[in-house]
Amino acid sequence: MSPNVRRFRPEILSLLALAACASSSATMHAEGPLWERPGLGGAVRPEMGAPQPGMMAPDFELSGQDGATTRLASLRGGWVVLHFTASWCPYCDAEVEHLGEMARDYAPSGVRVVLVDVEDPEPVWSAYAAAHVAPEILALHDASGAAAASYAPPGAQPSFVDRAQVALDATLLVDPAGAIRLFLLPDSAHFDPTFRAVRAELDRLLADAPPRALAPEDVVRVTLAPDPVHGAIAIRLHIAPGYHIMSDRPSAPEYIPTRVELSAPDLDVGEARYPAPVAFDVGERSIATFQGDTVIVVPVAAQAGAARNVTARIRYQACTATRCLFPTTRTTEALLAFGTAQPTVAEKRP
């Protein structure tokens, strides 16, 4: 067993698994989950952990061929195709010319194609980029692999000691607000160097743009579900792409912390367990937020019996990179049954 596998803790994996079910509704289409659709077999799965679609793309600052540095966040305002490569990677090598075609084809739509080289020595990368990378591509060099490693969900390729290599050959679509909308790891079994599936997703997403203004109640959708194994209720916040809410321990006193309160007749309710925060960069500062699908677990002393009406009050403030909505308190009720093999959920919208 590699040291990386040993680092996993059971609680984390269990929480990841919970996150998995939290996100399943977001990633399920009529045709089934994203990774069962043609060309998308490499889609990052919720149980792999962050970063995930719906979360902000981890920011990085890397130098390009001309020596100038570029921050990913500086490209906000337009769509970005982000691809990780290395000179020796035979998959990447077959793709690089098609990546150039994509950069040319989508330039009129304001899409930037960003290619990040992972851990090649500088002279090797410079020579490779000069020979193979189209000038329309923004080619950046991640000599240390730190940027690539920030795109390695912990549950993806757990046997890899060098986490930067996990992101190698990955392709992401990042929306104008800086949120990940598609995240594909390599899928050698269905290898398509021409990016057909990525182009189809990009076409679909561009057709949806500009993003319609969301009603406040759609910025954060709330669902409740029993978690009989852990004797808990999972409060799932589905946070819309491009938005974040402050974590339960915000980075500044003036920020509104996310708080949940659960009440249910004849249930002993424990203290809410909040997930680890996700960093969000505001200018030079990094703040503690929740993004994407977020699961807050509230332990309850649950015994088998009739369904109970459970009420959750959730207070939060949702923001994008540029503006915040008013702080709000939401109330969600659900009829939850415990102690059966197949808990029934009959949710009532408030």
Next chain:
Amino acid sequence: MRYAILFPLALAACTAASPPRATNPTAPAAEPATASVVVTPEMGSPHPGDLAPDFELRDQDGKTVRLSSLRGSVVVLAFVASFCPFSAAAHPSLARLTDELAPRGVHVIAVDVAEPEDGYRSYIDGQRTPFPVLRDDDGRVGLSFVPDGAIPGMKNRKLVVVTSHLVIDRDGRIRFFTLLDTAHFDAGLVHLRDAVNATLGS
């Protein structure tokens, strides 16, 4: 190993708590933990059932190994490259498999494909390597194992076999042949081990 138990439990919780899927009720609840790209006759040759292409290459001690000279023994053949992170990740499993299978008369052989000398050296020196690592410096042997229809999008055909695994039976016939499956990577070589046991048992 506690997490190995807890994780499926948590997943079971997930399955139980999820609303029933209105569409596609026949879809499997979860994919197997490991899957592989199995070489099929449709991909071309060689494929399981074919005689393995013969070759003669030198190992790290300068000793010449000829595949056909190992007839009478079951052979595990692993194509590797130092640059491939999947090769590196599977290496400890290959070493363990060698320890387990050597007393049963199985030869485990790695073929390092199309690498310059320093890459080959780094593969041998990087980790415990209780099996011969044959140097296929120009990738010709690797290429002889690439079915035309395998990973058709890959331009550099000799690298298609990197991190492929084969089991060759006592008659020199391929009994198991998988290509790298990055989306369902079997770092523990579970399928390979099962295939060796099946071949030994037959």
